[in-house]
Amino acid sequence: MGFQRYKQSKGSDMKVLHCITSTGFGGAQIMLLRYLRALGQRAHDHSVLSLMPQDAIGQEIASLGVPVHDLGLQQGRYSVRALKTLRQHVRHTQPDLIHGWMYHGNLAARLATIASTAAPPVLWAVHHSLQDIHNERRSSRFFIRSGAALSGGVSGISYCAQVSAAQHEAIGFASDRSIVIPNAIDTDEFRPDAEARARLGAIAGIPDGRIIIGNVGRDHPMKDQARMVAAIARLLELGYDVQGVLIGTGQDVGSARRASHELGISDRISTLSERSDIAKLVSGFDIFLLPSAWGEAFPLAVCEAMACGVPSVVTDVGDTGLIVGETGAVIPPSDTEAQASALAKMVDLGPSGRKAMGAAARDRICQNFSMSRYIDAHDQWYHEALSQGQRGAWSLNMASKTGISK
Missing domain, CATH: 3.40.50.2000 (Glycogen Phosphorylase B;)
Structure with missing residues (x-):
């Protein structure tokens, strides 16, 4: 059962599974929350799987009516059983695509689909800069280098910064699937306040x-x-x-x-x-x-x-x-x-x-850097991934289409 048959069996709605390292406070977690909140009713087609136990941001996401699950892993501890549970979760929920967030979440998303005959496309989101990999902890260096080795098997990699894209490509992340989707701000929430x-x-x-x-x-x-x-x-x-x-x-x-x-x-x-x-x-x-x-x-x-x-x-x-x-x-x-x-x-x-x-x-x-631009960029990215398949060539170059004024 190839990818095209899998996709066609899902109908017209796009179900997205977000696989993230944790749901505690952090830049990537906050962006996932803001993105799902800004989607409104469309967020009900999305679900979240955290590798670590559900935390404050996960609770806020769940309050939006978005299903949030976790593998219960503690930081730095991984197991074959957890990977098996992850793969079972993907088979049970049958998402149209999997969107990984952060190094560990990205790798988990890829491992959940390796050797699967009906794997949905996997997208990665990198929310980290890499000025010098030796500044990272030894365990982090392992996951970063593992990400570089496996990056050719995903449908796309988004970076929140142009500098981050260049840094990761320099250590081996696949450059032909790279796009830049800058972070966004809810300008109704963050606004001038005289008080x-x-x-x-x-x-x-x-x-x-x-x-x-x-x-x-x-x-x-x-x-x-x-x-x-x-x-x-x-x-x-x-x-x-x-x-x-x-x-x-x-x-x-x-x-x-x-x-x-x-x-x-x-x-x-x-x-x-x-x-x-x-x-x-x-x-x-x-x-x-x-x-x-x-x-x-x-x-x-x-x-x-x-x-x-x-x-x-x-x-x-x-x-x-x-x-x-x-x-x-x-x-x-x-x-x-x-x-x-x-x-x-x-x-x-x-x-x-x-x-x-x-x-x-x-x-x-x-x-x-508005939320509407962020949503539009992800819509385009998701649809491109679905049209190309799990290992299709990437054609959208968001880095040249961000349209950011000087």
Whole structure:
């Protein structure tokens, strides 16, 4: 029973199985949630299978009426039994195509169809940059290289960033199936909010009139958030009345918190743990700073801040330069003085100058990174995969059709 017979037996509706590593908080998980939410009633043709136990994002997806299942695997632990369960799940649900998310989810999606006589096409989504594979954990390096070896057997590979596509192709990911579908933002959820400044100030104890430099992201060495604190310390030395705010998992005890104590500016650094009301707080920033040294592909936090009308200073990692364009400042990574200088220039613009830059930033997000564009790109990708089959040649070059303005 070949692929064409399998596809024809399914009728006109397209059933999509999303195979993802986990449903905890993360960029790929959030994009899957936003995508399914934006589909509305069409989301009922989709289902999700998580390798790890269902977590917060999985619960939100299930609340949309989308079936969510999991294999119950613990991080770093895999088994033949789990693979057997996965293959049984695919045979039982009979999706028209399988959409893998993240390295482990991608590999699982491919392994679920190897040697199957009625396999649906498999698509992979890569939401990770790969500046240097040696920066990755040993286990991650194994799965990345395994992905490269198996990538020729899938129908398509999407990357959320152009830089990510080039990096993965350089280590052997199949380039003839590569497309770029940039991440997207719900601009109705993330929008300017006149009350956000007071709301954030009350939560973090920030006096009125103080310039707030914000960052949203988990505590991790690649985020280089201790350097953000050092840049803020430099601004304070120069006489600027600023407050740093970092929001994300581990921030209450992370590197930024420790650096603030070491530099003697703990009262000027506010750290908040992971929150579910980010959209109601980000608009309260005066400036958004992405200090990351590496590891970013297409950082959602930058797009969210821009959609909220907040001008950004970003390090030149991943596709940040493409995201920001001329609506913010792009600086070299791992450079404290460059961060402090760019932030000082942004502060010196004054409220009206920052507001104008922030408005241009929001327009850029609305024009280039809307959810409607994201849905259209996936519709086109899915239909192309179905028409080509499991191992058909890939013809759609989204990298040249993103239409992102300069």
